[in-house]
Amino acid sequence: MRGRPNLYIDYQKESSIFSNNTQKSWFGLLVILSVAFCFLASDYWILLLTTSFLIAIAGWGLNIVSGLAGQINLAHGVFIGVGTYASAVIGGISTSSVVGFDLDMIFWLPLAGVAAAIVGLLIAPITVKLKGLNLALVTLALVFIGSHLFSNFKSVTGGAGLGRKVATLKLFGVNLEKGIEIGTFYLQKNQILYLFCLLTCVLAGLGFKNLVRSRAGRAYSAIRDGDIAAEALGINLFRYKASAFALSSFYGGISGALFFTVSGGVEPGTFSLLYSITFVAIVVIGGAGTVLGPLFGALFYTLFPALIQLLLHTFEIGEQSLPLNLGQLERLLFGLFIILFLIFEPRGLWGIWFRLRNYFKAWPFSY
């Protein structure tokens, strides 16, 4: 079958994670390059990519419930918050104002995901009953209820405006804060975090890809395309809708726990409406329902402020001469991009990539 990469002779081959060797080798190359990146680039770029990996994980989470299963969720930020606080309680250091058990990363990271997933399951009786706009509104209500709880559970979150420190970075008893030495080889904290987040991101991405082709993934797509028809086919709506929410929250929880460990502290006000909407926008801009979409969206979201700064710097435009400050400019363009993508390219960045790839497949011929 050489030379005919799109010809599949068995179903297993077609639905495999990497359908051909080209994909496999590109993926390998990308991973190797990403690993090499942390030894070559400056701290600034390492940190930027670390955050985009984590945002991509959360994006995949939202993509499970919104992109795959078609259930609108405007409260992804709340699940991320639950994961964050779970990790902060389990892995953080107890102070006079906040509780913490100071456990190892091997405990707090999975438990953060599990805690978020449990919350996702707890609200399932409501979210499963509703769909469409009503679901969007209920999740919107969740955002407000969530931020109310976050700012009032002072022993867990530190309270509004104050916040707390999050989980400590120690894996198998080794404190990663000061970096580690392996022989003569020295890894800084940033590099360790980068590599760890890269690993998590790759695992999460492969997990998502695997989910798409699994029984559950197919059930999700069926529910998205028509839930009554799906039910008629014997798909248990309650189980799959609830599990979509739980899985999505699990991804979100993991992402949140790591994200705020990278940034060092967390304040309840972070998990506002805009925060949740950011993830919806990332999925939409990246391409809802696709595997690569959230990754594209996350890279776009983190790199694009850096790009603006770079542009301002190269053209020597002072921040004072702009009518908006930098954060507002980012927000403005972000809002604009949501609108433009929805109108002109509903498949998002992935759609652009898809067209580009197809264009060059037959290049220089038009087809």
Next chain:
Amino acid sequence: MIIFLQATVEGLSLAAIYSLVAIGFVLIYKAMEVLSFAQPALAVVGAGIISSLAIDRGIPFWLALFLGVILTGILGLLIERTFLRPMVGEPVFSVAVLTIGIDILLRTVLDSWIGINPKYMGDPFPSYGNFGAVKLGGVNIKYLELAALVTAILLIILLTIFFRKSKYGIAMRATSYDQEAAMAQGINVGRIFGLVWMIAGILAAFAGFFITGGFNTLSQFSFISALRALPAVVIGGLDSIPGAVVGSIIIGLTQGYVAYYQLSFESLIGFSFGNGFSVVAPYLIMFVILIFKPDGLFGTEEVERV
């Protein structure tokens, strides 16, 4: 008893404000089946325009109010023309997210204009001092609250007459009933969409003014008050104007009563709901009502087919 009356009055005035935004939501939903998350943004933008005209430009208050309301209506129309028109026939989710994008856009521009210092709305009767208040048997009623109530009632009556009697009102009802049939009757559905957004913008601007008037002031967080019209709409049912009003009354009264009775209730049961619970209570009510009646109290039940 006085506290109860006080809470009722404040709740009702909130209800009046919410009902203005809520009717805007419902009108847009009925006409285009779009849930516009941009409505709160329109409300605060309206307030911003009024404030910039009345305070910064020194235009007489009534003229500023009039201009602000009209300009917000036109802004609504423009939004429909530029952003919503290409999205006709797209999935509801996409359009809802698009209106979130519009919301971010509008509020970012407004936030940069507001800056750190809250903005005042101007005062039609400076001699009363920030709209003043009247005492009726121990109950302190702000003129602003009275004005909100009266304006909302007047606007609702006007809208009812508009929908019953005027050519465009009837055309709107026809459009919301069946778009294609309306088109076949020669109704310009596109123009109706624009008109709906304009009316929604006008209503939002009034609401924005009452939210931010007097000592409330316009800050970067004012939109959250306008957003509370959403639970009102959901409680009433997305496609029912009377429902929107009833929902607003429920939400407004809840907020009023919780604000006044939370402390004594908490000390009674020995459990604290936390600061600012009155702001979250509407969402909790919406939660409960949606569990039992997913289409709201007055909404038409959706019949689904495969």
